[in-house]
Amino acid sequence: MISSCIHRGKIRAFRLCCPRYLSAVPTAQELDQPLKNSPVPEDGVAAHVQKLNQILQSCARNGDAIEGKACHAQVIHLGLHSDTLTANILVNMYSKCGLLDYARKVFDGMPHRSLVSWNTMIGTLARVGEDQEALTLFIQMLRRGKEGAHAPFSEFTLSSVLCACAAKCALLECKQLHAFSVKAMMDENVFVATALLDLYAKCGLINDANSIFESMRDRSEVTWSSMIAGYVRNEMYEEALVLFQRGQVIGLEHNQFSISAIICACAGLAALIEGNQVHAILWKAGFGSNIFIASSLIDMYAKCGSIREAYIVFLGVEEKNTVLMNSIISGFAKHARPTEAMVLYEKMQQMGMYPNEVTFVCVLNACSHVGSVQKGRKYFDLMIKEYNLSPNVLHYACMVDILGRAGLVNEAYDLIAQMPFDATSSMWGSLLSSCRNHGNLDLAVVAASKLFEIEPENAGNHVLLSNVYAANKKWAEVARVRKFLKDSEAKKEKGRSWIEIKDKVHSFMVGERNHPRIADIYDKLDRMMEEMERMGYRAETEHDLHDVDSGRKQELLKHHSEKLALAFGLMCSSPNAPLRIMKNLRICVDCHSFMKLASSITGREIIVRDTNRFHHFTDGSCSCGDFW
């Protein structure tokens, strides 16, 4: 940083004492016809050319297109435009200044192109997203190379072309280029290897990416952050954390890119302990005020169940943008705090920020929590009429959810029928849940059959439908679905809950036996049950089918994974901290009322995250706005 400032200082000083370069704005005539008697300075042509090139390079660094053009005129005056070195610098200058057409014109007009000329042009095209053109030029380059002027390509070419392929996720080309690099013995170059690694990760071949990473002898900062980001992109969050840790151990300084990726990993795992540690690390490293990192921190805290922490991070950011606002609004929406979400939406207008389509997904999500059809419709209209945004599938999914939860299942169905998209499984799933909760058997069957078409392997859908039959006392149908589930290959994901206590994650399954303190946990749970039953709690077992034999059903229901996690949390956590329980499936009716009562008799705040939504239980009630 400092050295580049000093360098720039030198150039400025040079400019001030050489005004003739600045005044030489070329006219069309001049560009066509180089002057016969151009002034050649006394210290010789060579020195003059060198100075011109230096200025052009400084123009490239500073993005100064006007002065760059002036120098271009000088180049033409001096008849230097066929000089390969100067023309290369010109191509680079124009492309760094964003004048792609000028760069291409100079490139096309060059009588002799060197390897660098091709590399610069291909690199530019790849950088600005002209992927196809970059690849076309690469092929041209290979053909010309065969004529023997220079080696067909270099490490520089490869990394640029790989970058172009990455944008297209062109796996076949990637593999060809990998073979190319091995043949040319360029696969050990850190730039080429990192670009290959990144491309494999982007195409989902994370194992290939990792084997490149492991085989590299020297890895740069970029190599590390590409690998970490690759894991995160492929939802391999634990692997990302392990790699991050490995970097820490060898004393690697993590940069803003690896930090933001790793926060995403923590968010994806709902890992608050690790998230807190990363927060400390990034604060020490001085990334605390980076808006990208702040946005992902907010999201991470919200997804870990810590909306207060998320809000504190939000308040600490001075210059807010739309994305940052979206993060906090989405957090409040997930945590069933629609008022806060809507107030923040209003704040955006006051601060002169424009909401985007993501903002409206978040706000509509908040409406579905509060169960306000009226507000939902209001925002849906607002985004179309006031902000000229066209609703996408997610907005329609929110509306289907809002209408369904409010009991307007037929209207939700009509919306699905008339929207300009194919219905997604999440829409039918939402509609099916709503039909179950509002007892609409006919529509439930319709929604379920659509779901079975889209996700035949997901047994959860069949369980959901059988619960609708159970709620309507259609026992023959319940039995039929159960038999189908037994015979078919479809598998229901096993319910699992986990809780973080004192730097450790404790995970539980239904009827868990393996936890070291399992006896104490069942004991604690039994005592809570007794107290609750005295208060009138009855385990709700009729409406939920859990694909187990009915003899064990009653017993197993007592031992739902989230209840075990809760009992353990009550035994081991510090007395006033909120209990944060994570669950991989939707919380059931029985557990929901159990948690309400538990919050009442223990006086503790209980937070349960099910499918990306949070239920805050305090004093015997829940914030979620669902009717149970």
Next chain:
DNA sequence: CGGGCGGGTG
């Protein structure tokens, strides 16, 4: 004179 990494959404 040229090259590889980035944040938010049911």
